[in-house]
Amino acid sequence: MGDEDIPICEFQLPEDESPAPEGTIMKMALERDYRWPHGSVLRIRFLNGTSDLHERVKKHAAEWLKYAWVFFHYVSEGDADIRIWFGGKGWSSKLGNTSRGPQNTPSMKLAMTSKTIDTEGRHILHEFGHALGCIHEHLRPDTGIIWNKPKVLAHYMNPPNNWPKEKVEHNLFQPYERSELISSKMDKKSIMIYAVRADFTKNGWSCGWNKTLSDTDKEFIGKMYPRPAAGWRESGRLETKDEPIRLKLTLTKTPDVVVGIRGIDAYSLSTQNSLNIAFSTSRSGGHTFLDMKPGTDTVLANGTASWVDLVNDKDFHHGEVKFAGKPAKGTKHTRKVTFPTAYRRTPQVMAFPTAVGMENEWRFNVYAADITSEGFTLVSEWWPSLLNITCTWISLPSNGLNYIDPFIASGQAMWGQIDFSQRNLKGVPGVFMAISQLHADASKGLRVRIRPHDVHTSSMLWFVDTWYGSDIKEVGGVIWARRF
Template identity: 30%
Template structure:
């Protein structure tokens, strides 16, 4: 079949199939999808190290990564740092794939977090979409693709993919459940959607090849659920004193707002960060001394709808990100405190 597509691996660490947070599906213009818990802290600087590749291949990766950083509130720095969050190989025998968002931090520093085994069209942009926290659009639970599973499994077993049935089901046929993602409606023009022939579907409705970011890709990556340029950044983080006598009062005053905090753990030990109040809060902890290294995330482990994180920390600086559970419509007051036990 001449129009058999090349498809990338969706490398999401297995724990995500076990650690889900509930989300509500809403009508609206949000189209792209992102697995919950995979976004970096808004305003972060992500560093990239090449693990091979020609000058032309590296230039292509830089160019298409820039499509995202032009609209998202993130910096992507190609500085080959030893501890770079994103590490790119160019192994032509290993296809194209990337770990998703902050999963990159769980991969050993001597291993790639992305492989660009082919660079057709917008492949680099697609894989950087994964690295920023986006998932495959064809696995959107709101998508309307009616797969002919027998045909898809048969064709993906052939060149250039050579996938077994399990791999095909994981990367193409399986859809995320609504409680695994941010985002709702299906975007047929998304860079995160591959071309699939009409013959692979039951109703003869295939998908087109998308080599650039769609308008809705740009809106989503720069929107309240991902990396808004109007949102708070690390430089705006409010200092929290460990074991302060009073709790710090705060509020989510507008839709999509994120509150950022930082605190210093002067000694190794067990620390507790928690919120209190009537507001349904989601909280993330990053560090030490690094705003992109996600350590923990919590939704409702505290009292009522409050967040509670207890972690063994080494001495260093840490960052806390707080947002409303419902980024699109949630507002409310809360308090926050850090304690060393």
């Protein structure tokens, strides 16, 4: 069976919406939030069909997952986000998260048979593109197509499509305004475009059936569902007082960025040995910046920060808690933290300071305690020298893909090894590290840095560096390893 014998996709927008095409990404879809939440595990259920048909769908649909930060979980019962029905002569899908719909009706229809094996791959990719929120490419205003409308109408109003005139016009002749498009690049190789024969146009414009994701498709879906990313930045040696050091984070994808202190080279100008340091992020011109700011009587010579872009993943939560002065009782500040949404099972949580004010003795210790699926207790141990502290926390699902481990170094043991061979990290992980505990002699400069080394799929080393006579009695940190 050739391509000309197979009905093409009949795209399904929500019933109360007017159709809206997209180039590579379309502004209206974003505004109406047809995308699934980042990191979603989409439950997919086959309503009928043989195991052979099911496996053929899984094989082709998985191609999107190489570039999009979503996951497919095929289920045989219960509610499903995407419900697939085999049969008929047409191919169709609901748009993005409107696929949820009534559970007793299909959200995707695939006209697969034993005769479609050679051509069905592009159809499956196309329909799953719709299910992820992609809309037809050929309805952009900048395609350059001058349609031979009588010819096109005659073709699509006859077998195998048998569309009424209104449907042909809706699917091919109604482009969208440029203001509705975010992308400015037309992609004739997109899996989301119809084939256009040269005789269908008056100016010879044409393109064939695309069978694979184009480079632009891959880039677009990666922007639509960006993967988490992590890295680190070092300021280089500077001598700054009061003025922040500002560094652009070029590899972040969203504003959802968290930073941790990985290294400090600073000293105090006061007789009380005051040390005030704050690490944070800011946004300007669509870019994310790392700001490292020394406070009163503090000179920051160098700073190193870890950063992680959590890409608004629905399973990654984070927040900030500030403490100042002496606790109401005891020697610990504590704060109950409730997750924005509860986890199915107890998550992993890491906590670390991002701003601190100390004098006479440089000492702090921050950690998470009493972790449940609904929240945890953030703890900051207190000493009279600790004037104020801002604590940042990140929670992650306990699904085997994330490895969080605290460490403590003191005396001569300023290094260690971490084994994550029992975790399902699926390759060499990226590493986020942040100092969470410190005890240093305040009469000398604070020069300390933690760093990963020799990272492999099953293990890594960590080191604590000190220099120029800095007296570090104890330093601790948290390590998050995952395949970013």
